[in-house]
Amino acid sequence: MGITRRGCAIDWCRGFGEAYTAVLTACNCSICTKKGLHFTFVAPNSFQLRAGEDNLREYLFNKHAIRHQLCVDCGVDVFARGSKPDGSEVVALNVSCIDGIELAKLKMTPIDGRNR
Numbered sequence: 001m002g003i004t005r006r007g008c009a010i011d012w013c014r015g016f017g018e019a020y021t022a023v024l025t026a027c028n029c030s031i032c033t034k035k036g037l038h039f040t041f042v043a044p045n046s047f048q049l050r051a052g053e054d055n056l057r058e059y060l061f062n063k064h065a066i067r068h069q070l071c072v073d074c075g076v077d078v079f080a081r082g083s084k085p086d087g088s089e090v091v092a093l094n095v096s097c098i099d100g101i102e103l104a105k106l107k108m109t110p111i112d113g114r115n116r
Contacts, residue, residue, distance in 0.1 A: 023109050024038055024040050025037075025108065026109065029113030031061060031068075033114075035077060037094055039080070039092040052071065055073060056070065066081070066092065067080055067081045076094070
């Protein structure tokens with residue numbers, strides 16, 4: 001997909017990175033379902049937060065495996081940091097924060113987060 005802009009609803013938290021949209025999640029865990037979150041995943045060296053770091057608050061739930069980063073002003077879950085099953089670090093980008101994205105046109109990969 002190339003280099004894309006992404007940010008929160010009020011554009012305070014702004015990052016740039018290589019968006020890899022081959023895998024987009026449709027997770028059924030309580031957080032993703034209630035917030036309508038859909039993530040794509042990139043290596044940490046492919047993501048750079050360029051603005052708004054002081055405006056982020058970390059949110060952990062369940063097993064504390066994913067460190068969600070929320071904008072303290074608008075509440076948008078901008079991205080998250082975590083580990084893949086093999087232990088390697090990953091950044092999960094909230095696809096809804098990618099400028100110009102149309103979720104209805106994207107194929108989602110179901111994830112059974114509810115039963116993990």
